[in-house]
Amino acid sequence: MTYTIQNFVAGAFQPVASETASLYNPSTEAVIAKASARSGLDAALRHARQVGGPALRSLTFKQRAEKLKAMVDAIVAIRDPLIEVSVECGGNTRGDAKFDIDGATSTLQFYAQLGESLGDAKIFVEGEPLQLARNPRWVGHHAWVPQDGAALHINAFNFPAWNMLEKAAVALLAGVPVVTKPALPGSLVAARIVEAFHSKGLLADGTFQIVHGSIADQLGLLTVNDSIAFTGSSATAQILRVSDAVVRNGVRLNVEADSLNSVVLGPDVQTDGETYRAFLRDTAREITQKAGQKCTAIRRIFIPTSIAAAVTEDLRAALRDVKMGDPTQEGVRMGPVASAEQHKSVLSGIAALAAEGKVVADPRQFERGYFVTPTLIAADANAKLLHEREVFGPVATVLAYDGTSGTAATLAKRGQGSLQGSIYSDDGEFVADYFAQAGAWHGRIFWGSEKVSEHAAGPGAVLASLHHGGPGRAGGGSELGGLEALKHYGQRVAVQGSRPLLSKLLGNAAVLGSSNVTPAGGVPS
Ligand code: NAP
Numbered sequence: 001m002t003y004t005i006q007n008f009v010a011g012a013f014q015p016v017a018s019e020t021a022s023l024y025n026p027s028t029e030a031v032i033a034k035a036s037a038r039s040g041l042d043a044a045l046r047h048a049r050q051v052g053g054p055a056l057r058s059l060t061f062k063q064r065a066e067k068l069k070a071m072v073d074a075i076v077a078i079r080d081p082l083i084e085v086s087v088e089c090g091g092n093t094r095g096d097a098k099f100d101i102d103g104a105t106s107t108l109q110f111y112a113q114l115g116e117s118l119g120d121a122k123i124f125v126e127g128e129p130l131q132l133a134r135n136p137r138w139v140g141h142h143a144w145v146p147q148d149g150a151a152l153h154i155n156a157f158n159f160p161a162w163n164m165l166e167k168a169a170v171a172l173l174a175g176v177p178v179v180t181k182p183a184l185p186g187s188l189v190a191a192r193i194v195e196a197f198h199s200k201g202l203l204a205d206g207t208f209q210i211v212h213g214s215i216a217d218q219l220g221l222l223t224v225n226d227s228i229a230f231t232g233s234s235a236t237a238q239i240l241r242v243s244d245a246v247v248r249n250g251v252r253l254n255v256e257a258d259s260l261n262s263v264v265l266g267p268d269v270q271t272d273g274e275t276y277r278a279f280l281r282d283t284a285r286e287i288t289q290k291a292g293q294k295c296t297a298i299r300r301i302f303i304p305t306s307i308a309a310a311v312t313e314d315l316r317a318a319l320r321d322v323k324m325g326d327p328t329q330e331g332v333r334m335g336p337v338a339s340a341e342q343h344k345s346v347l348s349g350i351a352a353l354a355a356e357g358k359v360v361a362d363p364r365q366f367e368r369g370y371f372v373t374p375t376l377i378a379a380d381a382n383a384k385l386l387h388e389r390e391v392f393g394p395v396a397t398v399l400a401y402d403g404t405s406g407t408a409a410t411l412a413k414r415g416q417g418s419l420q421g422s423i424y425s426d427d428g429e430f431v432a433d434y435f436a437q438a439g440a441w442h443g444r445i446f447w448g449s450e451k452v453s454e455h456a457a458g459p460g461a462v463l464a465s466l467h468h469g470g471p472g473r474a475g476g477g478s479e480l481g482g483l484e485a486l487k488h489y490g491q492r493v494a495v496q497g498s499r500p501l502l503s504k505l506l507g508n509a510a511v512l513g514s515s516n517v518t519p520a521g522g523v524p525s
Contacts, residue, residue: 002022002031002032002033002034003032003033003034003188004016004033004034004035005023005033005034005035005036005187005188005191005212006036006191006212007036007039007040007044007209007210007211007212007213008194008198008203008209008210009040009043009044009047009209009210009211010043010044010046010047010051010206010209011047011051011203011204011206013198014036014040016034016035016036017036017037017038017213019036019037019038019213020034020035020036020037021034021035021036021037021184021213022034023035023089023184023185023187023188024339024340025088025089025091026089026090026091026185026335026336026337026338026339026340026343026369026370027091027325027326027327027328027335027336027368027369027370028326028368028369029340029368029369029370032088032089032188033089033187033188035184035187035191035212035213036212036213037213037214038213038214039181039211039212039213039214039215039218040211041152041179041181041211041215041218041221042218042221044150044179044209044211045150045152045179045221045222045226047206047209048149048150048151048177048178048179048206048207048209049148049149049150049177049226050206051177051205051206052150052177052178052205052206052207052208052209053146053148053149053150053175053176053177055177055205055206055207056146056172056175056176056177056205056207057122057146057175058122059122059175060118060119060120060121060122061115061116061118061119061120061121061122061173061510062115062116062118062119062120064115064172064173064175065111065112065113065114065115065116065118065173066112067172067202067207068108068109068111068112068115068169068172068173069108069109069112070200070202071108071165071168071197071202072105072108072109072112073200074193074196074197074199074200074202075101075104075105075108075161075193075196076105077196078192078193078196079101081192082097082101082161082189082192082193082196083097083098083101085188085189085192086100086101086160086161086189087327087328087335088328089185089186089188089189090157090158090160090185090186090189090335090338091291091327091335091336091337091338091369091370092290092327092335093327093332093333093334093335094327095289095333096289096290096291096327096335099162099289099290100159100160100161100162100189100290101161101162101189103159103161103162103166103462104161104162104164104165104166104193105165106464107162107165107166107169107464107480108165108168108169110169110464110465111169111170111173111464112169112173114173114482114483115173118483118510119510120508121508121509121510122175122508122509123143123144123145123146123175123506123509123510124143124144124483124486124509124510124511124512125141125142125143125144125506125509125510125511125512126141126142126143126144126511126512127142127511127512128141129141129499129502129503132496136499137498137499137500138496138497138498138499139496139497139498139499139502140494140495140496141494141495141502141506142492142493142494142495143492143493143495143506143509144486144487144490144491144492144493144512145490145491145493146174146175146176146489146490146491147174147176147225147226147227147252147489147490147491148225149176149222149223149224149225149226149227150176150177150178150179150222150226150227151167151171151176151177151178151179151226151227151229151489152179152181152215152222152226152227152228152229153167153168153171153178153179153180153181153228153229154181154215154228154229154230154231154232154240155167155180155181155182155183155186155190155231155232156183156186156231156232156233156295157182157183157184157185157186157293157338157339157342158186158290158293158294158295158338158392159186159294160182160183160186160187160188160189160190161189161190161193162462163186163231164180164182164190164193165193166462166464166468166479166480167180167229167231167479168180168208169464170479170480170485170486170488170489171229171489172207172208173486174486174488174489174490175489176227176489177206177207177208177209178207178208178209179209179210179211180208180209180210180211181210181211181212181215182210182212183232184212184339185338185339185342186338187212190210191210191212194208194210216239219240219243219244219245220243220244220245220248220249221245222245222249222251223249223251224249224250224251225491226245226249226251226252227251227252227253227254227488227489228240228245228246228251228252228253228254229254229256229477229479229488230253230254230255230256230257230475230477231256231257231295232256232257232258233257233258233390234257234258234390234473234475237255237257237475240253240255241253241255252488254469254475254477254478254479254488255475255476255477256295256419256468256469256474256475256477256479257295257473257474257475257477258295258390258392258473258474259295259296259299259390259415259417259418259419259420259470259473259474260299260300260386260387260388260389260390260415260416260418260473261296261297261298261299261300261415261418261419261420261421261422261459262298262299262300262301262302262411262412262415262418262421262422263279263282263283263286263298263300263301263302263421263422263423263424263459264302264401264408264412264421264422264423264424264425264434265279265301265302265303265304265307265311265424265425266304266423266424266425266426266427266430266431267304267306267403267404267425267427267430268425268426268427268430269424269425269426271307271310271311271314273450274450274453275424275425275426275448275449275450275453276424277453278424278448278449278450278453278456279424279448280314280315280318281318282298282422282424282448282458282459282460283298283301283315283318283396284315284318284319284322285458285460286298286396286458286459286460287319287374287376287394287395287396288319288322288333288334288374288394289334289460291334291335291336291337291338291372291393291394292337292372292374292392292393292394292395292396293337293338293342293392293393294460295419296419296420296459296460296461296462297396297460298396298422298459298460299386299390299391299395299396299397299415300386300387300396300397300399300411300412300415301315301376301396301397301398301399302399302400302401302408302411302412303398303399303400303401304400304401304402304403305400305401305402305403306403308378308398308400311398312360312376312378312398315360315376315398316360316361316362316376319361319362319374319376319394320362322334322374324364324366324371324373324374325366325371326369334374334394335371336366336369336370336371336372337370337371337372337392337393337394338370339370340370342370342392342393343370343371343372345391345392345393346372346391346392346393346394346395347372349389349390349391349392349393349395350372350375350377350391350393350395352385352389352391353377353379353385353386353389353391353395353397354377355385356377356379356380356383356384356385356386357377357378357379357380357383357386357397358377358378359375359376359377360375360376360377360378360398361373361374361375361376372393372394372395373394374394374395375394375395375396376395376396376397376398377395377396377397377398378397378398379397379398379399381399381400381401383397383399386399387411387414387415387416388416399411405430405431405433405434405437406433406437408423408434408438409433409434409437409438410437412434412438412441412442413437413438413441415441415473416441416472416473417441417442417470417471417472417473417474417476418441418442418443418470418472418473418474419442419443419444419468419469419470419474420442420443420444420445420446420459420460420470421438421441421442421444421445421446422445422446422447422448422459423445423446423447423448424447424448424449425447425448425449426449426450426451431447440471441471441472442470442471443467443468443469443470443471443474443478444466444467444468444470446458446459462480463480464480464482465480465481465482466480466481466482467479467480467481467484468480468481483512484512486512
């Protein structure tokens, strides 16, 4: 029997519209669920503004943090069946599924802890009040208050749990109600989580709602105090940037888009050393984890010319060893890509990149399912497309470079702005030169070296304590990064007035410092 995915809007699950979209198991191509193809965004936004917003704003940070903790508990209670759903509908291995689901709970948990540290405050201020005139009584203080609207979260298909909840954790803690919209291939995982929240009574206050189906023609419903946080392709981001919501209604838009992340192998790295082993292990994992469907996956590999052929061969061997297949089968380490559309798009991307280089792959055949063999394309130094086209699957290009930091930086920059870039080297000077030239073109730089190879999570892991988002084509957005992220859902208000009166007005606010947060306990007068 196929499962029916419902919107949860205005306190109740909504009947599915007659128009439905099907969700397929990407290993077997069997239909597993149907979801409404038309969304109820209008009602959800109204309910968020009228019910969810006031409910959240009446809570202290500590109380909001308790909500986040309750969300964690609700997910943990269904973790095993949820992993199975993720395997069935996303083509994920159990490891991939855990990466998504445990990533969601750990991010919620992280923001719950931060919220707890903010105590009984409901808003926060920056530092101390500033004296504005000769008379010390006239002061100004920057206060951050939650936006008086709804946060619309438009998510990509590849991390239905993490993507939905890393955004929600921050918005809810900031005091802004969420309307979340998953992409179809991940919608069953998102729906199961929402059911779990509902069963624990966490959705009654209108602070978290979900709509399925296209909202492309409804963005004009958003108004000035609403915001959009989008994760997806740069093509969709371009549409959102010129939407009525943004252009006419002044809606705040945060974009986390695609990225041609690169890895640089330093010229100092010996192919029999620990740094090289870390490079090989991490690069192969980035190409095959979630079948390469990660925004932070490595897409471009830059190797010093003298060892390019040998390293390409080592990478090929590492990829050949990855067992592919239906992820419900024992020992499978890479499943199919998530949908028929993805499959088509990845295969056409490989064909396009292949025109600029040589395909290095060991093709494997499957009777059915959306499988793609891990593929390297050894590109020509003059290749252009590999710096322009994101192939969102188990695919990366390999490019030989002259071993200088200048050339490595020039190549990395040709990606026009990346979420992350990684560099493997034990030569601090080489890395410092590279960083000075390419730092501003990345949202994150991962430095792999002998010293951290045992401890580091690898270049593809997004950490809640650190900023996520890259410049340029990566969207120019910012998510996570600790409490700073609350500002994305707040309005900065420069409050001016008498020092004692401001002290009363803002005295219970938390103080957001540059490196830590302490409950204010009163503004010094
Ligand atoms: P996508 O096709 O751009 O879709 C993303 C979301 O936008 C979906 O929920 C989609 O839903 C919605 N959407 C599409 N057109 C829209 C429109 N005109 N108005 C409003 N919403 C619209 O991307 P995807 O295929 O799901 O995800 C893969 C891409 O996401 C890759 O390029 C990847 O690099 C990127 N990604 C980035 C990050 C990051 O953090 N930077 C993380 C994960 C993925 P409907 O199709 O139902 O409209």
